[in-house]
Amino acid sequence: MKIAVFGAGAWGTALAMAAAQRHDTLLWARDASQAQALLAERRNSRYLGGVALPPTLRVTADFSQAQAHACQGLTVIATPMAALREQLARIPDARPVLWLCKGFEARTGALGHEVAREVRPSAAAGVLSGPSFALEVARGQPTALVAASNDTALVQSAVAAFHGDNLRVYSSTDTVGVEVGGAVKNVLAIATGIVDGLAGAGREGAPGLNARAALITRGLAEMTRLGVALGARPDTFMGLSGLGDLVLTATGDLSRNRRVGLMLAAGRTLPETLSELGHVAEGVYSAVTVRDRARAAGVEMPITDAVCEVLEGRLGPADALRLLMARDPRPEA
Numbered sequence: 552m553k554i555a556v557f558g559a560g561a562w563g564t565a566l567a568m569a570a571a572q573r574h575d576t577l578l579w580a581r582d583a584s585q586a587q588a589l590l591a592e593r594r595n596s597r598y599l600g601g602v603a604l605p606p607t608l609r610v611t612a613d614f615s616q617a618q619a620h621a622c623q624g625l626t627v628i629a630t631p632m633a634a635l636r637e638q639l640a641r642i643p644d645a646r647p648v649l650w651l652c653k654g655f656e657a658r659t660g661a662l663g664h665e666v667a668r669e670v671r672p673s674a675a676a677g678v679l680s681g682p683s684f685a686l687e688v689a690r691g692q693p694t695a696l697v698a699a700s701n702d703t704a705l706v707q708s709a710v711a712a713f714h715g716d717n718l719r720v721y722s723s724t725d726t727v728g729v730e731v732g733g734a735v736k737n738v739l740a741i742a743t744g745i746v747d748g749l750a751g752a753g754r755e756g757a758p759g760l761n762a763r764a765a766l767i768t769r770g771l772a773e774m775t776r777l778g779v780a781l782g783a784r785p786d787t788f789m790g791l792s793g794l795g796d797l798v799l800t801a802t803g804d805l806s807r808n809r810r811v812g813l814m815l816a817a818g819r820t821l822p823e824t825l826s827e828l829g830h831v832a833e834g835v836y837s838a839v840t841v842r843d844r845a846r847a848a849g850v851e852m853p854i855t856d857a858v859c860e861v862l863e864g865r866l867g868p869a870d871a872l873r874l875l876m877a878r879d880p881r882p883e884a
């Protein structure tokens with residue numbers, strides 16, 4: 552099978568490495584200098600440290616070459632959400648496309664499948680999501696993902712492309728649920744990072760592990776409410792792209808979104824945090840959109856609201872937590 556992966560950041564490179572074990576895989580990097588460095592060093596040192604690229608993985612900065620490579624195979628977009636629309640518009644209409652981005656488009660509030668429906672209304676489209684730190688996948692550590700689309704052939708291609716010894720790919724037809732899970736968990740990981748950062752401060756009454764467990768559980772309830780209001784199936788949120796990715800991102804220090812929360816709790820401003828991070832943290836750009844879509848759908852999302860208040864500088868991390876704790880009692884379900 553021929554596979555072209557567009558975007559040579561952490562995740563695009565890691566999945567291209569996995570696919571190249573069994574398929575003719577070409578990784579497209581936007582910058583010629585980055586492609587040259589990948590070819591010369593045979594590793595993606597900026598995003599994946601010293602992990603070696605498999606000898607079979609090919610790399611190019613030539614977009615037409617990558618397009619031609621994918622013309623009878625699988626096209627995979629591995630950019631941040633902000634670049635999905637632009638990349639989709641460059642791909643011929645008849646070609647099925649799978650993307651890896653997790654988020655809502657900041658300008659329009661659209662999920663990936665909504666952007667795809669606008670840009671390429673008649674083409675097969677789908678998403679690959681689930682709990683997956685790129686570094687672990689690049690190192691060949693066991694990981695499970697889920698491919699979602701209403702196009703069965705595209706889901707089968709995604710499974711054939713990536714399912715292997717240490718990478719399991721499940722399938723789903725609930726694209727809305729899978730995308731809402733992947734987007735909202737990033738915002739919730741910022742929240743748990745904030746709480747764990749406040750815990751680290753060690754003051755009397757500072758939050759501990761109980762608070763983190765409460766945030767994850769109530770965060771899952773928020774995510775599910777929004778997803779169901781947007782047309783998802785509730786059981787999807789108990790799966791890899793919901794609970795699975797929420798647990799990973801909210802608790803794993805490899806998460807960039809969690810690290811944003813930790814740094815904000817340590818007193819850094821958002822611009823300082825983002826410049827120190829040096830990588831995309833989608834939750835920062837999706838939080839306001841999640842809030843706005845929830846409001847439009849009449850869904851209450853207090854944790855997301857609190858994260859927005861902190862990101863927009865209206866509340867400090869400790870005040871945001873106090874506000875959440877001060878909410879009126881209510882039934883759990």
Ligand SMILES: NC(=O)c1ccc[n+]([C@@H]2O[C@H](COP(=O)([O-])OP(=O)(O)OC[C@H]3O[C@@H](n4cnc5c(N)ncnc54)[C@H](O)[C@@H]3O)[C@@H](O)[C@H]2O)c1
Pocket residue numbers: 558559560561562563581598629630631632633634637651652653654683684685686830831833
């Ligand atoms: N890193 C992970 O562990 C991981 C895992 C699962 C999903 N994701 C998701 O995958 C997406 C990409 O994340 P990442 O970790 O690879 O990000 P990254 O910051 O490591 O890399 C992003 C890459 O996209 C490229 N890019 C940015 N704008 C572009 C544009 N307009 N056109 C073409 N290329 C562009 C950058 O040059 C860079 O190579 C995000 O939505 C993220 O949430 C990441």
Ligand SMILES: O=P(O)(O)OC[C@H](O)CO
Pocket residue numbers: 653681682683684685737740796799800805806807808809831832833
């Ligand atoms: O580093 P993060 O926070 O973008 O999370 C990476 C992946 O989405 C985890 O599944």
